[in-house]
Amino acid sequence: MYISETTAVNAPVSFRHKILIVEDDRGTSFLLCETLSREGYSIEQAFDGKKALELVSLRKFDLILLDLVIPGIDGIEICRQIRSDKRFNSVPILILTAKNDPLEKMEGFAAGANDYILKPFMLDEVIARVKAQFRIIELRHNLVASESRYRQVVEHSPDGILILSNNEKKEVLFANKRFSEIVENDACGNIAGISATEAAKRCDLFREILAGINDIENSSPPVTREAIVHSQPAPAIFLEVVVLPIINEDSCIETFQVIIRDITNRKRMEKAMTQAEKIHSLGILTAGIAHEINNPLTGISNAVQIMKKCELSKDRQTQMCEHVLSHIERIAKITREMSQFSKPYEAVSEKFSVSEVISNALMLVGFSPASNNIQFQWAPPTTESPILFGNKNQFQQVIFNLLINAVQSIEKIGTVNISLSVEKSFIVISISDTGCGIPENQLKKIFDPFFTTKRDWKGTGLGLAVSCKIVQAFNGTIDVESVEKKGSKFTIKIPSESKEKPHKKANTQ
Ligand SMILES: Nc1ncnc2c1ncn2[C@@H]1O[C@H](COP(=O)(O)OP(=O)(O)OP(=O)(O)O)[C@@H](O)[C@H]1O
Ligand SMILES: [Mg+2]
Numbered sequence: 001m002y003i004s005e006t007t008a009v010n011a012p013v014s015f016r017h018k019i020l021i022v023e024d025d026r027g028t029s030f031l032l033c034e035t036l037s038r039e040g041y042s043i044e045q046a047f048d049g050k051k052a053l054e055l056v057s058l059r060k061f062d063l064i065l066l067d068l069v070i071p072g073i074d075g076i077e078i079c080r081q082i083r084s085d086k087r088f089n090s091v092p093i094l095i096l097t098a099k100n101d102p103l104e105k106m107e108g109f110a111a112g113a114n115d116y117i118l119k120p121f122m123l124d125e126v127i128a129r130v131k132a133q134f135r136i137i138e139l140r141h142n143l144v145a146s147e148s149r150y151r152q153v154v155e156h157s158p159d160g161i162l163i164l165s166n167n168e169k170k171e172v173l174f175a176n177k178r179f180s181e182i183v184e185n186d187a188c189g190n191i192a193g194i195s196a197t198e199a200a201k202r203c204d205l206f207r208e209i210l211a212g213i214n215d216i217e218n219s220s221p222p223v224t225r226e227a228i229v230h231s232q233p234a235p236a237i238f239l240e241v242v243v244l245p246i247i248n249e250d251s252c253i254e255t256f257q258v259i260i261r262d263i264t265n266r267k268r269m270e271k272a273m274t275q276a277e278k279i280h281s282l283g284i285l286t287a288g289i290a291h292e293i294n295n296p297l298t299g300i301s302n303a304v305q306i307m308k309k310c311e312l313s314k315d316r317q318t319q320m321c322e323h324v325l326s327h328i329e330r331i332a333k334i335t336r337e338m339s340q341f342s343k344p345y346e347a348v349s350e351k352f353s354v355s356e357v358i359s360n361a362l363m364l365v366g367f368s369p370a371s372n373n374i375q376f377q378w379a380p381p382t383t384e385s386p387i388l389f390g391n392k393n394q395f396q397q398v399i400f401n402l403l404i405n406a407v408q409s410i411e412k413i414g415t416v417n418i419s420l421s422v423e424k425s426f427i428v429i430s431i432s433d434t435g436c437g438i439p440e441n442q443l444k445k446i447f448d449p450f451f452t453t454k455r456d457w458k459g460t461g462l463g464l465a466v467s468c469k470i471v472q473a474f475n476g477t478i479d480v481e482s483v484e485k486k487g488s489k490f491t492i493k494i495p496s497e498s499k500e501k502p503h504k505k506a507n508t509q
Contacts, residue, residue, distance in 0.1 A: 017062040205227045296331050355386075378418040
């Protein structure tokens with residue numbers, strides 16, 4: 001026998017939670033019903049186990065208050081049956097028991113109860129425990145919603161995202177849709193449930209990921225590498241691979257997060273830009289050669305014509321010959337530097353000390369009369385000098401070119417400062433002067449072949465262009481900072497690892 005009753009009370013909350021009270025003692029049941037209805041809950045009652053299960057299968061309850069000792073099916077069995085049915089097994093169950101028997105409580109929890117209330121109970125305690133359950137539900141709901149939001153963001157990210165365990169095998173803990181798409185196009189195939197070390201045996205991308213994880217030990221994260229995925233018959237995809245460690249509360253690496261980004265378009269653009277730059281440089285170069293060679297040729301031609309037509313005095317003839325020779329020397333200088341510009345690396349590569357090269361170049365510059373009123377500041381490092389592998393003479397020429405430029409920028413007296421250091425994994429050489437400085441609108445042009453402000457035959461405008469080529473062959477860069485009338489600073493940065501392997505050959509234009 002049962003009474004089922006839905007109490008319609010104006011709930012103070014917008015959503016009225018539905019509670020089922022399963023209690024055979026009618027007095028207790030009605031007391032609970034009245035108290036909880038007043039709190040704004042919608043209540044139904046069952047007075048035996050069979051009806052309780054019937055109601056649970058018909059309606060969706062938000063919480064069940066369940067007496068353990070009831071006619072028919074007992075409370076523990078009801079609990080078990082509810083938990084074994086996935087249609088409603090998440091509903092919180094609060095057990096009402098008259099016995100303070102720990103074994104019985106444990107049996108209740110084992111059957112799936114969330115909490116218990118001892119009889120006789122205080123109504124305030126019942127209310128508090130019911131509210132606590134709804135608070136837990138709300139928090140869990142928020143957590144699930146927030147987790148699902150983040151999962152959506154990660155899952156639908158245009159970048160591939162992978163999480164790897166920090167054990168020896170580097171197991172795949174998570175891979176989003178984009179990551180799986182990319183690797184499925186590669187030789188890697190399905191990565192579900194495999195480890196990165198296993199995948200690396202057949203997939204370049206995973207080899208790069210593992211190399212990135214290794215790099216984390218030697219450099220500060222995130223580590224960025226590049227990989228190519230071949231997805232025949234489609235064109236290859238260029239990927240940027242970013243690896244970063246996820247640190248736990250004990251400051252240990254718990255997992256590795258890998259983000260892969262498709263940079264195919266960027267690569268194509270870079271290639272097109274390099275091509276355009278090459279064509280542009282080629283234009284400047286040919287125009288420059290024609291102009292620079294034409295000038296002395298005109299001078300030679302004029303001189304020879306004069307010598308042919310006119311009877312010249314001995315002195316005048318000598319003067320004319322010297323004139324012709326100086327023009328020839330100029331053409332020779334241009335062709336010499338041009339040949340270095342186009343193929344600067346035919347000489348032997350060797351290991352050399354950067355300090356020694358700087359000292360040699362300084363000594364050579366010292367021979368120039370223009371250096372007389374210049375103070376050179378150079379203190380070689382007290383620790384072991386950095387070593388580079390490559391063409392020592394060419395490298396010395398770079399330092400020489402920069403020093404000569406610095407000297408030539410100083411009109412009367414001034415200072416040239418040279419420093420050498422190793423910063424992170426780069427060898428850094430800087431040459432600064434207190435010379436005339438470079439106007440801002442010329443800064444971009446100074447590395448162009450034949451750009452010179454040294455007229456009257458003093459410069460060919462090839463010094464920096466050649467130096468730049470040589471430094472590029474060492475995988476390095478030259479940067480300039482300058483303030484007009486204050487001075488300039490040229491900084492060469494070369495990866496220190498260049499000392500281990502032969503530098504790459506510079507391409508011809
Ligand atoms: N330290 C410097 N201070 C001021 N201007 C500089 C400095 N270094 C280079 N420049 C500017 O850059 C231009 C190009 O330098 P670059 O060394 O390529 O050619 P150049 O010195 O004119 O001729 P050369 O081929 O004989 O070296 C110079 O003409 C000058 O205007
Ligand atoms: Mg120069």
